[in-house]
Amino acid sequence: MQKNTGNKLASIIEMQNVGIRYGHGPEILSDIKLSLKKGSFHFLTGKSGAGKTSLLSMMYLSQKPSRGTVKVFDHNVNFANRDSLAMLRRKIGVVFQDFRLIEHLTAFENAALPLRIMGMEEKEVKQRVKEMLEWVELDKNMFAQVSTLSGGEKQRVAIARAVISRPELLLADEPTGNVDNYIAPKLMNLFVELNKLGTTVVIATHSEKIISDFSYPRLNLENKNLRIYYPNDKIEMDTI
């Protein structure tokens, strides 16, 4: 990693001429060009249905572009084999808009999943998961089956699961949509802290409040394309 700090900043995600369509429908996203530098923090905005989730799903490698090239950690996803995609995914934490927790498992087991998949030693897994869940204030519900949790509680389990492995890339889709105004800033601070430790972060959100609370650049989806807005000087420019 340190080698890449030389003449150019390492890119965590690169997109060139990327288009996405579902089935035989029209393109949802067209000619996307994007480069996310290591350690950057971006908000992702756009109207409902603009394609935020679709864009993120290419980043967390659950979807290949219909056209163009997507590089994640310098790997072209069109050519990577299945096992190496799996290894790349281990470096990515994802908070889904619809949580995607495993309902019949406990909050604890869900949050432990990424570490167990990596094959981490059980004792350490337990210690880390416990601390994480306490931090998102789920100490009481740790061993409850996820299907019995409230929306906000599920969201916190989802966030705990996304950050538990201290990923290099964190992608969060509306991560504070279901929590109250007391815990939302706390969760946002978690992402900020993680970013300070080197994690590249992208957060899709509709909340103007959150965006204005932090001075991070904003990727906005408009007319199937991405525009980047910088917070202070409000300079509008094309994607990098």
Added chain:
Amino acid sequence: MKKISNIHDIKFSKDEIPLKSDSSNLFLEVMISISVFLFSVTLAGVLAINSMLSNWSDSILGALTVQIMPVNNVNKEKSIEETLIHQNKALEFLKTVDGIEKATPLDDKQLQRLLRPWLGDGIDIKDLPIPRLIDVKLVPHAQIDFMALAEKLAEISPLASLDSHKLWLSKLIQFADGLKNLALVALFLVLSISAGGIIYATKSSLGLHKQVISILHIMGAKDAYIAKQFARRTGYISFLGGLVGIAFAVPTIFAIAKLSEKIEGGIITEASLSWLSWSSILSLPLFSAIVAMMTAYVTVKKTLEKMM
């Protein structure tokens, strides 16, 4: 919710994919139990036939006798002479047959000794129209078509014949051999149908758990990680099904053995099952579990390969 005071007491669920509650589990278990039942009864049959065949061929078929009927002529001298000509023809022929090591005609003295119990001493067999015998030694484990041999022999000399017991036995062996091949085909079919059932059940289960599987994938699980969970579950179910199948099969095998004892004795008693045969039959639940595991594993891997 129960309170867990010490996190080190936590046991992680081994089944992240909730395969335990699949409705296809019962279908699989019943199918495997029927398959193992059919397989073990058929396998017992194959093994029994095998032991019967090897008993027969070892003890009885190592040698055989060719008999030359005497020519019955008014002129005794001539009769004997002609009989010997037939014997020599048969002898010449036998020596050319593959699988025959040695063909030796019995001489007068030997014949006389054989007949002594019936005719007593002091009788010159030259005066009697008795059949001549050729002792034929076979190459060990020779594959000889006795039917064809008998026919050829009859062509060469109408007076020569194979001893009939052996002919009959060889027909029986041919029949048993055919039966065995049929049973082997049946075994193969049972195996294929079971594998097909497992593939079908695994695929439908994969569809059912698409969501959880995609979560595991996004968390960085490799296909093998997912395939292992399916293999473990399918293996477990198949082992249970196999135990049920074998529990029904063992009494059935005994019942069939009892019934076959009532058939003309002597032949079927050769068809006993050795302890080796029994242990291979009893290991079928394990065998079915292993086959099921591998089938499920490969099915999952192949199916997942088509996804991103």
